[in-house]
Amino acid sequence: MLVLIALLKILSAADLPAIDAAMAESVAGWNAGDVQRFMQIYSDDADTSFVQGEGLVRGKAAMTARYRAKYDFADPAKRGSLTIERLDYRPLGPGYALYIGRYTLRYPDGHSASGPTSLVLHQEAGGWKIIADHSS
Secondary structure, three states: OOOHHHHHHHHHHOEEEHHOOOOOOOOHHHHHHOHHHHHHHEOOOOOOOEOOOOEEEEHHHHHHHHHHHOOOOOOOHOOOOEEEEEEEEEEEEEOOEEEEEEEEEEEEOOOOEEEEEEEEEEOOEEEEEEEEEOOO
C-alpha cells in the first residue's frame, strides 16, 4: 500500500508543470483584460464552486458574471495586475490536485489586495481545471 501511495505521488507530481502552465495562462488572461481567457481554467461542470467572503457561487457562468460585476476588465486601473504565488501543491489522487497560493492584485495608484487561495483541480479532457476555489 505504501508503494502505491508513493507511486501516485510521483506520478501526480509530474502534473505540476501542466498545472503551473494553466495557472499562468489564466493570470495572463486577467492581465490582458480577457475574462473568458482568465476563466478557461475553471471546469464547465455545474458543480464548480467559488467561495469567498460574500458566500458561495456555483457554476462557471455565475462565477464569470461575479467577476464582471466586481472588476472592470476593460480598465486596467480598476482591474489591477494579478500575480499568483504557489505556496503548496499536493496530489489528491489520480487526476486530482490541491493548489494553495497567494493572489495579489496591484493597482496603478499603488494600493494592492492580497490573500490566500485554495484550489482543487481535476484533470479533464481539456487539461487541468479548477473544480473548487476558496479565496479570501
